Amino acid sequence: MHITSAFDGGNITLVNADSSPIELAIRQDNNSDFYQWFYFRLEGRVGDSYPLRFVNAGKAAYPAGWDNYRVCASYDRDHWFRLDAHYDGQCLDFTVDLEQPSVYLAYFAPYSWERHLNLLAWAQGHDQVQLETLGQTLDGRDMSLLTIGDAATAKHRVWMIARQHPGETMAEWFVEGFLESLLDPANPGARQLLADTVFYLVPNMNPDGSVRGHLRTNAVGANLNREWSNPTMERSPEVYLVRQRMLQVGGDIFLDIHGDEALPVNFVAACEGIPGYDARHAELEQRFKQAFVAVSPDFQTGRGYELDKPGEANMTVGTNWCGHQFRTLALTLEMPFKDNDELPDTGEGWSPDRCRQLAQDILFPIRETLAHMDSGRNPVDTPA
Template sequence: MKISSNFDAGSIEVVSMNGFEDIQLRIPNDNASHFAQWFYFRLQGAAYQTCNLRFLNASECAYPEGWADYHAMASYDRINWFRVPTSYDGSVVTIEHVPLANSVYYAYFEPYSYDQHLNLIGQAQGSGLCQVSDLGSTLQGRDINLLTIGHEVESDLKIWITARQHPGETMAEWFVEGFLNRLLDPIDPTSRMLLDHATFYVVPNMNPDGSVLGNLRTNAAGANLNREWLNPSLEASPEVFVVRQKMLETGVDLFLDIHGDENIPFVFVAGTEGVPSYNDRIRALEEAFKHHLKLASPDFQDEHGYEKSAPGSADLSWATTWVGNQFQCLAYTLEMPFKDNANLPDDDYGWNGQRSQRLGEAMLTPIYAVINKLRA
């Protein structure tokens, strides 16, 4: 029996392996911070054995409430992922699974590798509708790429989408893949109409270093990028610095920042009601956008989510609040669950990459619904 994690996004610490039914593990912290929740590893040599994999430090992780009703993901080929029985006793998380092959992978959520990220960029460019540009480099020298889709004329609306500021939230890049698949479809009528009116700026992965390192929330320097938007620096958060700089150059009429939430088993959005520039026009746009997203995807709901900020109390270091306030535009953080969507549960797969893709495809509909109202 062997456990390994020396691969893209791999993360686990083996404490002991006293037998198939007593495999003791710890979830490591992000490379330069205290956040811990992401795991991804390979188990070999345990085919047809009842395996109990215990994460001893589950209660010390960043979001211990997130383990309640959570089920880990597993795969034999890293393409097809499914949920496996998982329990939490308030201290230890235990996966109980009988692998049907000698090599099996377990992960906190369906991974999205750096190779997949590069392939996504290549496929988008190959559509003939997308230009790829390099905004700069991460601290470890990886490219920070921007996909620009549209005519880039001055009269175009400017729609920005960023994903994976928190690298462990891989559902965000699955979402972007679905979004791009539809936006770059030359026979999709909604896409064609949108591209007649808007230019899209998409950053599929804001945190490639953290993604490869197997981090949950931070980049290689230990910075939580979604707390860096008020004063980013090239030393600590170059990813935010260069994207923010490009936004100031292009302007923003609509912004979506794509995330995943460890605790809340629903798809929801968080807006900008707490920023100084919030007004009735933005409120009306928010309501129209949510209405049409509900119609486009029954996975979305607006009853459960984060508590709304009081007027003037928003933290402007967050991407959505900084962008919404700076450009006085419609701006939303979209959250998807690590667990399952409690409104439409799926015992075999829970929330997964494919459902994230479908939500990305559906997102074109509410954007189209408000396209003519985005500018005052």
């Protein structure tokens, strides 16, 4: 038996290979107490069963995330299926019945750095796409921005950023599906949007954390979604670079794509606790959510985070900073690590394909919200 995580995004420590179950521990993010993301390969004898135990699951960042959780597994790193697991409040146990010589096991279907680069290369081949490097991360990786549409003539500007928390790989699967739909010449909704709207997309806000196998932080342990009020090039260049471009061009809608460890549904969190939150914010949020529910059975509004009280929003969070700075619609979209309990899939749980489909569906609420903006409001001011 052999276990390794010495590859892009890998994370596991072998504690005891001779015990039954085999004891493993998830590594913490660098300079941080956060951990929950795991990704490793197990090699053994076909036909044998390998009981595995995460001995430190109970002290992970979000222990509630292990309740009713099923492990993602793949033999070819293309099709991912689920393995049942048991959490006793301290350890997570599951068993692999090996059907091929080796299997990959992960918290969610990984989105590799190589696939990220392939996505950028594919997107730049479209006439309406511009690829731009905003700067570098602390590990020297590129911070890439995709601009889709004609910024010089566009009436609307929509921002989408993903994977501030690198272990939330469903966010980049979502961006992939969004780009596939937006750049599909046979999609009339996409063509209509691109006639007067420019999209600014950052497919991966945290390249270093993604490659290092982190759950939530960048190379030096900064939680990027707590850096928006005062980012620096020394600690959080990822946020600093994107935020600077946002200030240059402004925007009408800001969408931050994430995953939630505990809640087994898709939902959005808004910016109701920011200073200056008003009836227009509330109306835009309601329009967006109503349109999303109408088009996607995978989206719901009944479950989500507890609402912030007026004036008590954490202004270091990206959605809150954007909603306040630009006085417009800013939402965090959360997808599950587990499954959508309202439409469960016993084989795959919440999956890359479901992420991509939800992303295709989001074109409709974007279009409907922009149309509502046009129907009776002044344009959002663009910062100087």
